[in-house]
Amino acid sequence: MLNTDVDLKTREARQNSLLERIFQLQRHGTTVKMEVIAGCTTFVTMCYVIFVIPEMLSAAGMDRGALFVATCIISAISCMVMGLYANWPVGLAPGMGLNAFFAYAVVQGMGYAWEQAMGAVFWGGIGFMLLSIFRVREWIVGSIPQGLRIGITAGIGLFLALIGLKSAGIVVANPDTIVGLGDITGFAQVMASLSLFLILALSYRKMKSAVLVSIAIITIIALVTGQVQFTGVVSMPPSISPVFARLDIMGALTPDMIGVIVAFMFVNLFDTTGTLIAVGDKAGLADENGKMENMSKAMVTDGCASWIGAVVGAPTVTTYVESASGVAVGGRTGLTAVVIGLLFLLCLFLSPLAGMVPGYATAGALLYVAVLMAGSLGTVDWGDLTEAGPVMITTIMMPLSFSIANGIALGFIAYPVIKLLAGRVNEVSISVWALAIMFVLKFVVFGI
Template identity: 55%
Template sequence: MLERLFQLREHGTNVRTEVLAGVTTFLTMAYIIFVNPSILAAAGMPHDAVFVATCVAAALGSLVMGLYANYPIAMAPGMGLNAYFAFAVVKGMGMPWQVALGAVFISGVLFILVSLFRIREWIVNAIPHSLKLAISAGIGLFLAIIGLKNAGLIVANPATLVGLGDLHSHSALLSIFGLILIVALEARRVTGGVIIGILAVTLIAVAIGDQPFGGVFAAPPSLEPTLFKLDIAGALNMGIVSVVLTFFVVELFDATGTLVGVAHRAGLLDKEGKLPRLKRALLADSAAIVAGSALGTSSTTAYIESAAGTAVGGRTGLTATVVAILFLAALFLAPLAGTVPAYATAPALIYVAILMTRGLSEIDWTDLTESAPAVLCAVAMPFTYSIADGIAFGFVSYALIKLLAGRVREVPLAVWLIAVVFILKFALL
């Protein structure tokens, strides 16, 4: 049955290798079952229900990617998008989380449509490379400022806007320890370094009495508080075009880049350098966004940590299917997830930020018409506390700088369309 479903021999692999790859991938991304509920709880969402939604959305997304598209790529609620959902849309704009889930649903439906009609590939190919890198780096910087704040390492300062926190506090000291431990473990290529760091800080917090211990195993909590609570009509009535556009654009680059990147590392691209069964893979991650919003979590996307599984031999959808099974098993870890304090997940946020900002090194710094919009895009995200505003700065400045520099022909139509939408948003709303 497994051979028929996944064509193991054709891909030069076997069940043992695929299972090992699935376990490896799960361990590298399992931190999301602790981090995502923590972030979305800050937006007023019920922690335990989000924990269940996170595990189920990750399991469903990975299962569809494995069985339908036959790729060793796991899925889960995306980092960056969850922070934008909680801190920019809900807390920053004062939007109810139910309406924000409605916006995620709408972006997922748009994703399905553009995947079916091959518009998605046109948009991805049209967006300048420098802006793609800037969006990823900017989200990383946005995660960094959230992580530093949760750790207590930075605080509000009326004179300088932001200042250094209390380095004598347990939260700051344990977060610093956690970050150093995670980076060291990852540098030594220890599988599951991020999850080890989170659990180590949590254990110390419990041992010194900073955090009550809720246990490890229990029956899964109820999903009812978030299940089908999305408010699609509210999202449409509030006219949140820029919010939907931001979810859509970030999901577009994040998921597509991950799909191509992991497939390339695994040697799964065809002779022309293209991704076989691309349409199936795109539909799989699009459907996962819609399903996740219905369950009660922010956008679900393909995870770059899947590369850890392909590095040990994962080549088929059986790897993703194993990840799905393990996420369902993780449903019974709800007490442990509730024990993890925010400053234990802060080092994970900062570590992911480090990985995401390295894309800035690939920007062409000799061309100001490329580098200036990229820097404006990346820097605006943390300083405006909004991924949407950062993307707006990038696209609008890119179009206008190219226009005034006499290089308007270098601006793709898709960039002009997105820039005009943001200009109208700033002018009229």
């Protein structure tokens, strides 16, 4: 018995040593336990994609069962590569906004076959990858003034808040006032509020797994009250063949598809770049000069994931803002991303169990992260209106336009124009001017 205990401790020591070498846990001030908790937390806040994406893309005529498998597989691969190669604690999966554009605008609206639209995603992903490999994206990130970086972080926080409030039914559409207050006495709304209250209280008490505990408690309450039905634990995954490698690569190379390809590339570029900046800042990956550790590797990873997702059958892969929830509970290294990836693989067989987590159970997590990210506004120099103005434009336009990319674009346009009119044009770099002009062209020429 003694030898068995010694062997077990020896194996654990070797495993910890291997993880330390790969992820440099001590240098990042984290532990295996904290990383696993962070990975589980991020996964629970974003696992809804394995149900929403298939439902969304089925509107384009694609097989729903195959989409479920494709979503799980590409999410798992992307997360694990991000963790092992870039050592970043972020999760990747097919993006909600881009896939809505794919299904409802390109296929249903413009009338293209989904195979041809998938080819456009492929070419947009190739362009996105090349921008990442040749460090054009890194140049873009390095060109962002500190004020706009703050605006991006806070804006994504407000964007998350809107998503959380909308998914919980606390904020609803209103034809007279655009948005309005929903029925806050409903079960879902009460549970979403309780979820947030639990997270804030437990976090104040220094509980690292506050988000995960809150989600578990709300899910159990939903089960006990009959709001969620227990549908089993294990099921075999369906075939992926109806969507795997069915893209029409050459069919997408037509003049009228150029705008679609550019749209996929540009929107993904600024969505993921903004998310990486915000999550990287929260994870403490920026040095004293604001340079992000392994940013180029993180960009190459999500750049490659974009076109690989088109091949697998689940476009377009992007870095998820929900990653901030895992960072908030201590995720600092790629081990967090690897855990997320493994859980996505597990979902291939445990989809009924994963599907029992209701949306209102994760709404509180999104609102909690919004609180943390909006805190960056405290560092803005509000006395300098040439800095404060662009910050607020960036921050408020993300949730109001329901687009991270649009918020970044409008902030970049406002920053040099305001500086110019205020007689402080010398504070604007050539790269910022170049990006501002590019964003103007984005709206005027491409209308996106």
